[in-house]
Amino acid sequence: MDFELTEEQRLFQETAQQVAEKEITPIAERVDESGQFPRETIAQLGELGFMGVAVPQEYGGAGADTVCYVLALEEISRACASHGVIMSVNNSLYCEPVLRFGMEEQKRRFLAPVASGKSMGCFCLSEPGAGSDAANQQTTARREGDWYVLNGTKNFITNGNEADYAIVFATVNKALKHKGICAFAVERGTPGFTVAHLEKKLGIRGSSCAQLTFDNCRVSAENLLGKEGEGFKIALATLDGGRIGIAAQAVGIARAALEASRDYSKQRIQFGKPIAANQAIQFMLADMATEIDAARLLTLNAALLKDRGLRHTKESSMAKLYASEVAMRASIKGVQIFGGYGYMMDYPAQRFMRDAKITEIYEGTSEVQRMVIASALLS
Numbered sequence: 001m002d003f004e005l006t007e008e009q010r011l012f013q014e015t016a017q018q019v020a021e022k023e024i025t026p027i028a029e030r031v032d033e034s035g036q037f038p039r040e041t042i043a044q045l046g047e048l049g050f051m052g053v054a055v056p057q058e059y060g061g062a063g064a065d066t067v068c069y070v071l072a073l074e075e076i077s078r079a080c081a082s083h084g085v086i087m088s089v090n091n092s093l094y095c096e097p098v099l100r101f102g103m104e105e106q107k108r109r110f111l112a113p114v115a116s117g118k119s120m121g122c123f124c125l126s127e128p129g130a131g132s133d134a135a136n137q138q139t140t141a142r143r144e145g146d147w148y149v150l151n152g153t154k155n156f157i158t159n160g161n162e163a164d165y166a167i168v169f170a171t172v173n174k175a176l177k178h179k180g181i182c183a184f185a186v187e188r189g190t191p192g193f194t195v196a197h198l199e200k201k202l203g204i205r206g207s208s209c210a211q212l213t214f215d216n217c218r219v220s221a222e223n224l225l226g227k228e229g230e231g232f233k234i235a236l237a238t239l240d241g242g243r244i245g246i247a248a249q250a251v252g253i254a255r256a257a258l259e260a261s262r263d264y265s266k267q268r269i270q271f272g273k274p275i276a277a278n279q280a281i282q283f284m285l286a287d288m289a290t291e292i293d294a295a296r297l298l299t300l301n302a303a304l305l306k307d308r309g310l311r312h313t314k315e316s317s318m319a320k321l322y323a324s325e326v327a328m329r330a331s332i333k334g335v336q337i338f339g340g341y342g343y344m345m346d347y348p349a350q351r352f353m354r355d356a357k358i359t360e361i362y363e364g365t366s367e368v369q370r371m372v373i374a375s376a377l378l379s
């Protein structure tokens with residue numbers, strides 16, 4: 001593995017650091033408290049090319065690589081995990097499948113506006129009865145001439161309230177199990193496509209999490225991504241990339257917890273000395289830092305494999321599994337180091353813990369990641 005960053009990768013990282021520090025860190029607490037989608041700063045990320053990092057410039061993206069993407073995402077998520085997931089879903093779960101599986105005309109129509117950050121995308125796989133068991137799709141796609149008619153409910157859709165375009169998975173024949181699933185690009189405003197409900201969440205409160213319904217929603221056959229029946233593979237291949245993004249988000253959250261705890265432990269005086277003078281605190285910081293570096297290396301490894309066009313299913317799951325559990329452990333230690341103040345909403349330690357938890361759940365729970373890793377080991 002060669003992790004010497006190229007000039008472009010270093011520039012991406014530095015630009016992300018700058019925008020995070022100047023524009024995002026100052027509003028992170030307000031975004032969390034209000035639960036409001038941070039439209040202006042997301043638009044700024046779009047202008048910097050961060051909403052379509054690995055999309056070629058001819059389709060509105062920055063034309064960079066996955067390593068650039070994870071470096072930027074770590075910095076943005078360190079400042080605010082809500083911005084991190086909004087960016088991650090737009091890049092990994094919307095832009096990537098359109099780029100990879102879309103025809104030329106579909107890329108012009110459905111990719112360019114979203115990769116440029118002018119419009120927003122979301123990914124509609126989860127349903128009330130299809131979470132970890134994603135193949136159990138109940139949303140149906142009935143073919144009628146040159147059209148498909150979609151009916152069903154999608155759950156927990158990140159960016160669902162703001163998205164102008166959605167990748168929607170639906171089955172043409174439930175008896176075919178995963179081989180009946182198709183992927184469609186659906187525009188907001190298509191009759192029958194409704195935002196039915198917005199969830200209230202524990203963390204990443206600045207991003208929306210919506211229930212979307214499709215009620216006799218007619219979509220042209222031109223909106224089908226890939227072939228009929230290829231939808232499940234499109235979903236899982238997309239998640240191979242998405243999980244790298246969530247790993248980077250988790251590394252960013254863990255780093256925020258470590259840096260806040262380190263700074264606090266140097267200024268908090270108890271028993272006549274900074275609490276950082278105690279080995280109990282030092283060992284917690286040392287464990288956090290070591291695990292964060294290991295999580296970042298796993299994440300970069302998966303990103304590098306992806307950039308080299310190699311299969312990265314196992315490595316993405318390893319990175320996501322490990323980084324999300326590191327984020328949880330680091331943020332819990334952070335609350336402990338802050339002591340009573342860590343439990344108070346006036347200090348950021350609790351936010352990192354609330355934000356970290358979802359990284360162990362979305363884009364495949366830790367249990368699903370272990371299934372994917374074990375299956376790769378045993379095949």
Ligand code: CAA
Nearest residue numbers: 125126131132133134135158233236237313362363364368
């Ligand atoms: N890429 C491409 N194809 C793949 C694949 C991959 N990574 N993994 C499996 N496949 C193929 C298999 O080869 C198989 O194809 P054949 O039938 O031709 O042999 C087919 O897909 C079915 O594979 P499995 O039998 O392994 O599938 P399964 O039904 O047992 O499911 C699973 C496997 C790993 C549990 C999968 O369902 C899964 O990942 N579940 C979790 C879903 C998930 O992550 N949801 C997240 C929703 S999005 C989200 O969270 C967004 C957000 O808010 C941020």
